[in-house]
Each structure stands twice: as structure tokens, then as C-alpha cells.
Amino acid sequence: MEVPILKQGPVLIATFQAALSDADLNQLRSALVQQVVRFRSRGVIVDVTAMDVMDSFASRTLREIAHIIRLRGAETVIVGIQPEVAFAMVQLGLTLEGVATALDLEEGLAYLNQKFKTMK
Amino acid sequence: MAKRDESSELLRELVAHLRQNRTQLREEWVGSISETRLLTAMTKEEIFAEATSVYDSYVEALETETFEALQAYARNLSERIIPRGVETHEVVGIVLLLRDVLARSLFAKYQTDFKKLNRILDAYEPAANRIANTVAVGFVQERERVIRQQQEAIRELSTPVLQVRERLLILPIIGVIDPQRARQLTEQLLRGIRTNRAKVVVIDITGVAAMDVTVANHLVQTVEASRLLGATVIVTGLSPEIAQTLVTIGVDLGKMNTVGDLQGGIEQAERLLGYKVMALAEPN
Numbered sequence: 279m280e281v282p283i284l285k286q287g288p289v290l291i292a293t294f295q296a297a298l299s300d301a302d303l304n305q306l307r308s309a310l311v312q313q314v315v316r317f318r319s320r321g322v323i324v325d326v327t328a329m330d331v332m333d334s335f336a337s338r339t340l341r342e343i344a345h346i347i348r349l350r351g352a353e354t355v356i357v358g359i360q361p362e363v364a365f366a367m368v369q370l371g372l373t374l375e376g377v378a379t380a381l382d383l384e385e386g387l388a389y390l391n392q393k394f395k396t397m398k
Numbered sequence: 399m400a401k402r403d404e405s406s407e408l409l410r411e412l413v414a415h416l417r418q419n420r421t422q423l424r425e426e427w428v429g430s431i432s433e434t435r436l437l438t439a440m441t442k443e444e445i446f447a448e449a450t451s452v453y454d455s456y457v458e459a460l461e462t463e464t465f466e467a468l469q470a471y472a473r474n475l476s477e478r479i480i481p482r483g484v485e486t487h488e489v490v491g492i493v494l495l496l497r498d499v500l501a502r503s504l505f506a507k508y509q510t511d512f513k514k515l516n517r518i519l520d521a522y523e524p525a526a527n528r529i530a531n532t533v534a535v536g537f538v539q540e541r542e543r544v545i546r547q548q549q550e551a552i553r554e555l556s557t558p559v560l561q562v563r564e565r566l567l568i569l570p571i572i573g574v575i576d577p578q579r580a581r582q583l584t585e586q587l588l589r590g591i592r593t594n595r596a597k598v599v600v601i602d603i604t605g606v607a608a609m610d611v612t613v614a615n616h617l618v619q620t621v622e623a624s625r626l627l628g629a630t631v632i633v634t635g636l637s638p639e640i641a642q643t644l645v646t647i648g649v650d651l652g653k654m655n656t657v658g659d660l661q662g663g664i665e666q667a668e669r670l671l672g673y674k675v676m677a678l679a680e681p682n
């Protein structure tokens with residue numbers, strides 16, 4: 279299942295609908311990277327509220343997305359990680375190092391707006 | 399088979415005898431309960447009322463040779479008397495007293511026919527012992543259940559997650575942390591972050607004297623998990639021993655935000671949240 283990517287001003291929002299296959303994740307990565315360039319976006323929010331499992335592939339892909347997008351000159355925030363998922367991830371050593379995280383979409387947007395202000 | 403039939407026959411005779419002399423035997427039993435100063439937490443009337451129902455359940459268990467009803471009654475009784483401070487030895491004591499009172503009455507009844515007395519006792523004793531067993535086990539089980547419930551309650555109480563300002567939580571931890579409590583703590587904290595939409599959490603461990611490696615690791619994981627929810631954790635009040643443990647297990651101190659005491663922690667949290675606290679007037 280393809281992940282829809284919405285454009286909201288200078289921000290792209292990708293919302294995970296349910297557990298995704300590895301192919302879907304790869305597709306999301308290339309789609310996001312392309313669209314960041316096309317729309318000249320300054321921020322990306324990946325909303326994972328619907329995910330109740332996060333395996334090592336998914337977490338590695340999220341990290342890669344964040345790093346690639348930084349190289350493209352934009353910021354990434356992962357939002358909506360569930361408490362149980364967060365603790366399970368940490369126990370597996372998947373800590374998303376160097377990636378910004380926020381509680382939910384609202385917090386993620388607030389974080390990016392703050393960033394944009396300081397970047398100006 | 400014949401032996402079993404005979405035993406049932408004898409038990410029937412026994413039950414008839416116990417039914418016939420109910421009033422007198424019950425009085426005798428209640429008398430010996432107060433004599434031996436058991437159940438001092440209860441009034442005379444209460445003891446009498448309970449004794450009556452225990453007596454009837456006892457006779458019924460002898461008659462039917464099934465113990466379910468008695469077991470249920472024992473549990474029910476325990477539920478009522480445990481909160482009043484009745485001890486295990488008292489419950490076992492009164493059941494054994496009843497056994498003795500009844501045995502005495504059997505001696506009195508069959509004293510002329512020694513052989514029959516022997517046979518009656520053969521039938522009576524195993525059943526009576528089983529009854530005593532059932533009641534005692536029922537009582538102890540109920541007590542254990544109460545203890546488990548209280549432990550649960552204490553654990554719940556011992557890990558409060560408190561909101562001190564908009565988006566700022568504090569989690570004061572006091573006492574020994576075992577792995578189970580650590581897990582519960584993490585769960586409550588992560589849930590608290592979500593429900594209070596917290597951005598900063600101050601975990602104060604001034605009240606924790608020592609921490610083993612497992613729990614220290616767990617603390618670090620809690621800090622990381624909180625970050626995944628978008629909250630910054632500040633740990634305050636680390637004792638020298640705990641600091642030593644954290645260094646020994648090689649915690650990446652870049653990930654851990656530590657401040658000396660709770661006050662300092664809250665002040666830093668306020669800075670992170672953009673608050674500025676100032677005195678409006680001199681305190682008087």
C-alpha cells in the first residue's frame with residue numbers, strides 16, 4: 279500500500295496507514311526525496327501513529343529518510359510513536375539517533391516552524 | 399466397597415447425632431472459644447452467629463462428603479474477618495476446637511461400646527481433618543489474595559507522575575527499584591507523556607540509594623523512549639553510587655541530561671520550555 283504524501287505549505291506530510299511492507303517503505307523513501315526537491319520543501323513530517331510494530335528495517339529506513347532529506351537541505355520529524363512501540367524499539371536498540379521526534383502532528387509542525395524561524 | 403458403605407453408614411449416624419445435639423454442642427464450642435481467648439476481635443454475638451453457620455456447614459460437609467460449599471463459606475468468612483485482624487492461628491484454632499468438642503461428644507455417646515466408638519472415629523477423623531484443612535487453606539488463600547492486592551496498590555501509589563507546569567512532568571522515585579517496578583514506572587511515564595502532552599520530564603531519584611546495572615540500563619532506555627515521544631528527560635538527584643554505576647555500564651552521557659538536584663532540574667526544564675520565573679515582591 280502506497281503512503282500518501284500531502285503538501286502543506288513548506289512541509290510535506292507522510293502518514294503511515296498501517297503496517298507497511300519493505301517495498302512500500304522503499305517506495306516512500308524515493309517518493310519523499312523526489313518531492314522534497316520538486317516542491318522545494320523545507321520540512322518533512324512522517325506520522326507513524328498507526329504503526330503498532332516497528333521492526334529494524336522500518337526504523338532504519340526512517341533514519342535514512344531523515345539523513346537523506348537533511349542532505350537535501352530540509353528537516354525531518356518523526357511523530358506519533360506509540361509509548362509501547364517506543365519502549366520496544368529502545369529495547370531492540372533502535373533509537374533513531376540524530377532524528378528529531380515529536381509527540382504528534384501538531385507538535386511536529388510546531389517544531390518545524392521553530393526551526394524555520396531560526397534558519398532565516 | 400463394603401467398607402466404604404459402612405463408613406458412610408457411620409457418618410450418617412454421626413450426622414444425626416450432631417444434628418440432634420446441635421444447640422448443646424454449639425454452646426460448648428462457643429464456650430471453649432472464649433475460654434481459649436480466640437477471636438478476641440469479635441463480639442460474643444458475632445462469634446455465636448459465625449459459630450452457628452460454621453457448625454452447620456461442618457455437619458453438612460460431613461454428611462455430603464463434598465467440600466465445595468464449605469470452601470466457599472470459608473472464603474466468604476475469611477473475607478469478612480481478615481480486615482478485622484483475625485489471625486491464621488485463630489481460625490485454625492477454632493476449627494480444631496470444634497473437632498475436639500465433637501470428638502468428646504462421640505466419646506460420651508459411645509463410651510459403653512468401645513468397638514463402635516473406634517469405627518465411628520475411623521469414619522469421623524479423616525473427614526474432620528479434611529474439613530480443618532479446607533478451612534485453613536481457604537483462609538490462607540484469601541489472606542494471600544488480600545496481600546497481593548495491597549502490594550499492587552502500593553506499587554501504583556509509589557510511582558506518581560505529576561504535572562507541575564503546562565508540558566512539564568515530574569516523576570519522583572523513592573525507595574528500591576526492582577525490575578518489575580522499573581517496568582511499571584516506564585509504562586506510567588510514557589503514558590503520562592502522551593496524555594499530558596509533556597515536552598520535558600524531570601525524573602528525581604534523590605530517594606533511591608542504589609541501583610543495579612539492569613535497572614540503570616532500564617533508566618537509560620526510559621530516557622531514550624521518552625525522546626522518541628518527543629520529550630526531553632532531565633534526571634536529578636543522582637547519588638554518588640548511582641553515578642558510579644552509570645559510568646561503569648558506560649552510559650552515553652550525551653543522551654542523558656543530568657542536574658544535581660530537583661530544584662535545578664525544574665529550573666532547567668523551565669528554561670527549555672521558555673518560562674521565566676521571577677519574584678514579584680520580596681517575601682515577607
